[in-house]
Amino acid sequence: MSSDIRFTDFKSDKQPTWCPGCGDFGTMNGMMKALAETGNDPDNTFVVAGIGCSGKIGTYMHSYALHGVHGRALPVGIGVKLANPDLEVMVAGGDGDGYSIGAGHFIHAVRRNVDMSYVVMDNRIYGLTKGQASPTSREDFETSTSPDGPNQPPVNPKALALSAGATFIAQSFSSNSQRHAELVQEAIEHDGFGFVNVYSPCVTFNDVDTYDYFRDSIVDLDETDHDSTSADQAKDKILDGDKEYMGVLYQDENSVPYDEREGFDQNMAEIPDGAPDGAMDLVREFY
Amino acid sequence: MPEDLNWAIGGEAGDGIDSTGKIFAQALSRAGRHVFTSKDFASRIRGGYTAYKVRTSVDRVESVVDRLDVLIALTERTIDENMDELHEGSVIIYDGERTTMQNVEIPDEMIGLEVPLKRLAEEAGGAIMANVVALGAACEVTGFPIENLDESLEKRFGDKGEAIVENNKKAARAGQDYVQSEYDHDFGYEMATTDNDYVLLNGDEAIGMGAIAGGCRFYAGYPITPATDVMEYMTGRVDQFGGKVVQAEDELAAINMALGAARAGARSMTATSGPGIDLMTETFGLVATTETPLVICDVMRSGPSTGMPTKQEQGDLNMTLYGGHGEIPRFVVAPTTISECFWKTIEAFNLAEKYQTPVFLVSDLALAVTEQTFEPETFDMDEVEIDRGKVVDEDAIDGWQNEKDQFQPHFPAADGVSPRTFPGTSGGAHMTTGLEHDALGRRTEDTDVRMEQVEKRERKVETAQEEEDWDYREFGDPDADTLVISWGSNEGAMREGLEMLDDDGIDVRFLSVPYIFPRPDLSEEIEAADQTIVVECNATGQFADVIEHDVLERVDRVNKYDGVRFKADELAAEIKEAVAGESEVKA
Numbered sequence: 001m002s003s004d005i006r007f008t009d010f011k012s013d014k015q016p017t018w019c020p021g022c023g024d025f026g027t028m029n030g031m032m033k034a035l036a037e038t039g040n041d042p043d044n045t046f047v048v049a050g051i052g053c054s055g056k057i058g059t060y061m062h063s064y065a066l067h068g069v070h071g072r073a074l075p076v077g078i079g080v081k082l083a084n085p086d087l088e089v090m091v092a093g094g095d096g097d098g099y100s101i102g103a104g105h106f107i108h109a110v111r112r113n114v115d116m117s118y119v120v121m122d123n124r125i126y127g128l129t130k131g132q133a134s135p136t137s138r139e140d141f142e143t144s145t146s147p148d149g150p151n152q153p154p155v156n157p158k159a160l161a162l163s164a165g166a167t168f169i170a171q172s173f174s175s176n177s178q179r180h181a182e183l184v185q186e187a188i189e190h191d192g193f194g195f196v197n198v199y200s201p202c203v204t205f206n207d208v209d210t211y212d213y214f215r216d217s218i219v220d221l222d223e224t225d226h227d228s229t230s231a232d233q234a235k236d237k238i239l240d241g242d243k244e245y246m247g248v249l250y251q252d253e254n255s256v257p258y259d260e261r262e263g264f265d266q267n268m269a270e271i272p273d274g275a276p277d278g279a280m281d282l283v284r285e286f287y
Numbered sequence: 288m289p290e291d292l293n294w295a296i297g298g299e300a301g302d303g304i305d306s307t308g309k310i311f312a313q314a315l316s317r318a319g320r321h322v323f324t325s326k327d328f329a330s331r332i333r334g335g336y337t338a339y340k341v342r343t344s345v346d347r348v349e350s351v352v353d354r355l356d357v358l359i360a361l362t363e364r365t366i367d368e369n370m371d372e373l374h375e376g377s378v379i380i381y382d383g384e385r386t387t388m389q390n391v392e393i394p395d396e397m398i399g400l401e402v403p404l405k406r407l408a409e410e411a412g413g414a415i416m417a418n419v420v421a422l423g424a425a426c427e428v429t430g431f432p433i434e435n436l437d438e439s440l441e442k443r444f445g446d447k448g449e450a451i452v453e454n455n456k457k458a459a460r461a462g463q464d465y466v467q468s469e470y471d472h473d474f475g476y477e478m479a480t481t482d483n484d485y486v487l488l489n490g491d492e493a494i495g496m497g498a499i500a501g502g503c504r505f506y507a508g509y510p511i512t513p514a515t516d517v518m519e520y521m522t523g524r525v526d527q528f529g530g531k532v533v534q535a536e537d538e539l540a541a542i543n544m545a546l547g548a549a550r551a552g553a554r555s556m557t558a559t560s561g562p563g564i565d566l567m568t569e570t571f572g573l574v575a576t577t578e579t580p581l582v583i584c585d586v587m588r589s590g591p592s593t594g595m596p597t598k599q600e601q602g603d604l605n606m607t608l609y610g611g612h613g614e615i616p617r618f619v620v621a622p623t624t625i626s627e628c629f630w631k632t633i634e635a636f637n638l639a640e641k642y643q644t645p646v647f648l649v650s651d652l653a654l655a656v657t658e659q660t661f662e663p664e665t666f667d668m669d670e671v672e673i674d675r676g677k678v679v680d681e682d683a684i685d686g687w688q689n690e691k692d693q694f695q696p697h698f699p700a701a702d703g704v705s706p707r708t709f710p711g712t713s714g715g716a717h718m719t720t721g722l723e724h725d726a727l728g729r730r731t732e733d734t735d736v737r738m739e740q741v742e743k744r745e746r747k748v749e750t751a752q753e754e755e756d757w758d759y760r761e762f763g764d765p766d767a768d769t770l771v772i773s774w775g776s777n778e779g780a781m782r783e784g785l786e787m788l789d790d791d792g793i794d795v796r797f798l799s800v801p802y803i804f805p806r807p808d809l810s811e812e813i814e815a816a817d818q819t820i821v822v823e824c825n826a827t828g829q830f831a832d833v834i835e836h837d838v839l840e841r842v843d844r845v846n847k848y849d850g851v852r853f854k855a856d857e858l859a860a861e862i863k864e865a866v867a868g869e870s871e872v873k874a
Contacts, residue, residue: 012718013691014729042716048547058718059729064710066550067720067730068543069573075507075540079547079555080710082531083505087551087710108536266529268504269552269709275500275668276528282496283666286486287317 007036010045012062018053019127023200023211026174027121028057030198031090033177034184035063040088047090048077050097053128053202054121057092071102074109074118081116083268085259088188089116096126099135099155106157110164110193115257117187120157121174121200124209131205141208157197158238158249162231167192167255169234170248173214174200179222179246186248192255199244214244221247229253290344292429292476293354296421297338297368298361300328306443307418308339309658311425312487314439315343316660318432319481323348323779324658327368328597336364345479348659349624349779356476357428359421363391373397378474380424382417400424400470407461412454419455423462431478433463486663490628490654490776491516491558493666494584495524497632498556500671503582504530505548505555507541509563512596513655514586517558538563542570542583549579550719552709554636558584558648561603562593564610571611571645575744577719577728578697578705580639580646580676582632587651599652601775604829607647608804614848616744618642618751619803621649623760623778625659629666631801633673638755641676642704642747649803651824653776679706684714693717695726699739703746723850734849741848752805759807760799767794770816772809774800774830777822803830810838 010032018024035045045063049055051070058065064087068076077091098106098120109118124141126132133146136157140149161169168190172183180198187194199214226247227233234250237243258264296308305326312322320343327338340355342348355372358365360381366373373379375396381388383401393399402424404417411420419440426433440455488496495517498506506525508518522532530553535541541557548555559567564585574581587603589595607619618638622631628650635646679687687706688694694717698705705726708715719728725736760778763771763785773781778799788795796816800806813819813834821831845861847853 043713044711045716046551046710047718056730058720062716063718064550064716065718066547066577067718067722068546069570069721072539072543072570075535075543076547076550078533078540079505079507079544079549080551081547082533082544083548083551083553083555084709084711104536105540108540262531263526264531266504267552267711268530268548268554270529271502271504271554271673273673275671276502278527279500279668279671280663282499282524283486283663283668286488286492287484287663 005036005039005041007032010035010042010061010063012060014059016060017056019204021203022053023123023174023198023202024053024057024121026177026180027119027198027200028060030172030174030177030180030184031057031092031119032061033181034188035088035090037181037185038088038188044086045088045090046077046080047092048073048080049091050093050102052094052097052126054092054094054097071097071100072105073097074102074105077116077118078109078112078114081114082259082264085115085264086267090188091116091118093118093120095120095122095124095134095136095157099157103135103155107160107164110161110166110195112258113165113167113192113255115192115259117184117190117194117196119184119187119196119198122157122197123200123202123206124154125202125206127202127205138208156238161195162234162238162250166195166250167252168194168248169238169250170194170196171244171246172196172198173218173246174198175211175215176246179220183248190251190255192252192257218244218246221245221249290346291342291348291352292344292356292478293340293342293352293372294357294425294429295338295340295355295369296359296361296418297327297336297365300335300337302337302361303418304337304339304361307422308341310419310436310439310443311422312341312658313442314435315341315431316485316487317438318435319483319485320345320478320660321347321485322487322658322660323351325351326656328656336362336368338365338368345481350783351780357425359425361418363388366391366393378428380421380428398474400428400466402462402465404462407465408458411458411461416455416458419458420462423459424466426459427463427466428474429476429478430474432480433459435480484663485660486666487658487660488625489516489656489658490622490625490650491586492520493625493628494558494632494648494650495520496666497629498582498636499525499528499530500629500668501633501636502554502673503556503636504528505533505545505553506530506557507533507535507544507548508557508559509535509538509541511560511563513588513652514558514560514563514584516655517584517586538566539569542567545581546570546574546579549581550577550710554580554640556582556584558586560586560588561590564603564606568606568610571617572613572615573721574645575615575617576721576723578643578744580636580643582635582639582646582648584648584650586655587649597652599824601651601824602829603649604774604803604825607649608833614741615645616748617645617647618805619647619649621775621801621803622654623775623799623801625654625657626661626665627801628654633671637672637674638751641674642751643676643707644747649775651776653824677704677706679708679712679715681713684708684712688714689727693727696728697724697740697743698726699743702750703743704750705743732850734851738849748805757802757805757807759809760801761797762799763797764794765796767796768817769793769795770812770819771795771797771822772800772819772830772834773797773822774803775823777824781822803833806833808837809834813838
């Protein structure tokens, strides 16, 4: 890794097709800054993206990347990291990809605690399909497919993560570029699964959870006496329905990632030209 | 037909049927006898009938037969379940002192041996050894020298301590002595032993061993009968060679983890059965269009839906050939024997990496649960060859970059095969996507680029068709008028069947086909025969359909795949061209 990597090195020459003003611009810039800041470069970084507006990110960034099927970005990222622990793996997705079709994988990725980061662009709407309710949409949020609102409470992804044994949970806001980049950086540096939910407003289809709404309601945990090592305090903040918080909600400082616990320490791409030495012992076992 | 003995132990699931049967099978194998085992079982932990069957001979045995000579019946139902296979003179060993076995009636033409298995086991040190008492009794009945059992008992119970091993040896001899003293009878069996050393393994184990030998270092899976043994085999063993097994939360995750590991450069695989293949189908297209080398193993069982999870079927041929939306270049390989499970797995990895495609390795329950003896040299590790295809390292990366120094993972090379570079390689950073993409791996809907990429992926298949051997295995009389074609695990039964047919004066040419796609062109062989019969374990004849398709008259084709519908004037022009003699027109 060279030390003169700048965040623009992670930018591809492809111009984003996100709507002007989309929160995803800021989200992506923060990710690129955090990757550069942590000493990574495009050749040792693997970005996995899901489906949705957020999924386009692999195209606009420059690194090794895979844009997969809807909801399965996390398992792909886990596979990449476990096969080559030298790589920096970052998975990006949206609220639909991560908390609806991919909700099962989210819970299990949190449990597994592989040393990687997961950045979710949460705009509380399905943008790419032009404005349907997402799992984080408000109960009374009217859309083309939910004219009276979804009539079910939104998923609380941070609560899911905490209950599944998360070791790092942060909430970020795309328009606060400085704080956002810092939080993603902390997720990357965390020993384990660094989960960052990013409020990344959709300016086209969501007129409720807007930049103004988040700016007016969000409280920076750095300006409170929040102790991020306390699961109890994290729980109180996460379940507080009256406020939006920004910052590291919870971090287990004793986290030992799955890859380390299970001894994933090889670059599995490296194999001999024939059967490995000692392979005949496998046959002899069957005597 | 080999001079064989057919032996079984049956009872309730949870009675230790499997481990007892395996002890006997291993003892036979160690004594230089060939063994072919099979299982009747249900998918539950306790209760329900289950049996472990052993066919043994000094000659090779390739199949099960419908005949049972010696049966250890721990339940009355075991006798009922096997009545069709039992015959005049068959010996049935059972514990007449067991409450549920006191009223057992053995047909007159058979020989019932009442052996107090539980009581003798208790005398030897514990009721838990009742099955071993039965093994000792079986040794006496079959004339199999009981010393051969000792090594198996040591292997099975060695980690429990010397005393346990000795008690088991004692228990076996108690069974032997009891039969000798109570039934002084020559049952007419000869169990010759030889100096040959055989190994005994099943198809799932052979796949797992082949995977490790063939360089597989990452396995992700979700437990499912009858594929779980592949995962269990690799767990712990692949670790010794720098690899790992991951149990995923479901099959969707399993195939995506395997895909991720493959993108990272590992030889990677997942194995499942029907219901799991259904779920994995979602990702087939992604594997193919991102040109990721991946081995997907389907150990077939009876479907549809949950079907009969512990029963045999070759019902997923269409699924593996055609599953998934859109058009997916893929290879489908179906090993025909347990030893071929080993070699075809290695070949599957080579094909996957050389052509950067998904390879379906299609096995079935019959191969998975059958253990068979082999000379250890059958699995000669020195013969294993690994071909990783077009891997580009740091020094060679320049040659595959465009004018803007960007690496081109989907470069439309003449043979269709693009360069591949592993993440971490300097100058190789690139993306790929399940969206149609350009040479750089970036999304496109440009019709020319779309067609270029479709054709490039197809060209890989054409290249493979030309460069690889997609041959069949031939048995029987090459000049016979009757041609039998089969795929997958039926080879062994058909080979022995050929000998029986020969005894009846029926000559058959038998082709066993391990390649489903690409597959050998059998039109000449079919042409030369008076009658062609396709044998497979399913109701509709899925392989028969593709074989018939292969020999049908060819039609001319007009195809369009640029993402735009047919337009009237364009279509008229294409038809005109076709009429003028173009056999295949690509719009």
